Amino acid sequence: MLRLVVLISGGGSNLRALLDASQDAEFPARVVAVGADRQADGLAHAEHYGIPSFVVPFTSFDSREAWGDELLAQLREWQPDVVVLSGLMRLLPAQVVAEYxxxxxxxxxxxxxxxxxxxxxxxxxxxxxxxxxxxxxxxxxxxxxxxxxxxxxxxxxxxxxxxxxxxxxxxxxxxxxxxxxxxxxxxxxxxxxxxx
CATH class of the missing domain: 3.40.50.170 (Formyl transferase, N-terminal domain)
Incomplete structure (x- = not known):
């Protein structure tokens, strides 16, 4: 079973489609967590399906690198096979790209x-x-x-x-x-x- 962490910034319509698809027992992937760079509306989809979520607010950090360090720490918690950017409206910092x-x-x-x-x-x-x-x-x-x-x-x-x-x-x-x-x-x- 492929483990996915989905990162969003907005309404999460692609996330919703993935969550809907994964309700089929035959679908070979599961969203194990949803992350966002702000309090995004799409987090409601995770809540609806009982999927854990986390928010790493970009504006709470002094630099993109510091934000990236915290995002990386959150991602590591969930051990994803694949990270899916689904409307994440920020470039991933280099250290996140380098790791995944x-x-x-x-x-x-x-x-x-x-x-x-x-x-x-x-x-x-x-x-x-x-x-x-x-x-x-x-x-x-x-x-x-x-x-x-x-x-x-x-x-x-x-x-x-x-x-x-x-x-x-x-x-x-x-x-x-x-x-x-x-x-x-x-x-x-x-x-x-x-x-x-």
Missing amino acids: APAIINTHPAYLPEFPGAHGVRDALAAGVTETGASVIVVDDGVDSGPILHQRRVPVEPGDTEATLHERIKPVERELLIQTVLDLANGTIDLKEYRA
């Missing part, structure tokens, strides 16, 4: 390497493209620059706003995340191949 990579995956609302960064949906609209997408990647020290595990195109429709386009991308992100977790659990994807 390549067993850190992230969802992103664009067809990487197109439109990396915090505003992938907005950037796609600003560029006037006719399609964007969703990706699941291995986290490295860059910004959305790690190896791509799964991705799928999503069309941009006339009149799309950032909100409407993002709402169409989210279900694709969720499907890709669940497929990636399944592939990791059954060995179709071997993260050891991505060691630096």
Whole structure:
């Protein structure tokens, strides 16, 4: 059984999808804890399913490194096989990446390497493209620059706003995340191949 710790910053819709999927006894992964960098709404999903959670508030620390040290201490408590970034809106500090990579995956609302960064949906609209997408990647020290595990195109429709386009991308992100977790659990994807 693959042990997952999921890190969030917001509403946790991808987290909810993973928790829903893991209710199936046949699903080969379990979320053992949920962490956040603030009092995120998505922590309610963990509470609903009886999953332990922790908060390491970024603003409580003098530096990103100090925050990273505490985040690392929390992660070690749960001994995850894979750390899932699911809407965590902060770059992981180097010491966290060094300890867990390549067993850190992230969802992103664009067809990487197109439109990396915090505003992938907005950037796609600003560029006037006719399609964007969703990706699941291995986290490295860059910004959305790690190896791509799964991705799928999503069309941009006339009149799309950032909100409407993002709402169409989210279900694709969720499907890709669940497929990636399944592939990791059954060995179709071997993260050891991505060691630096």
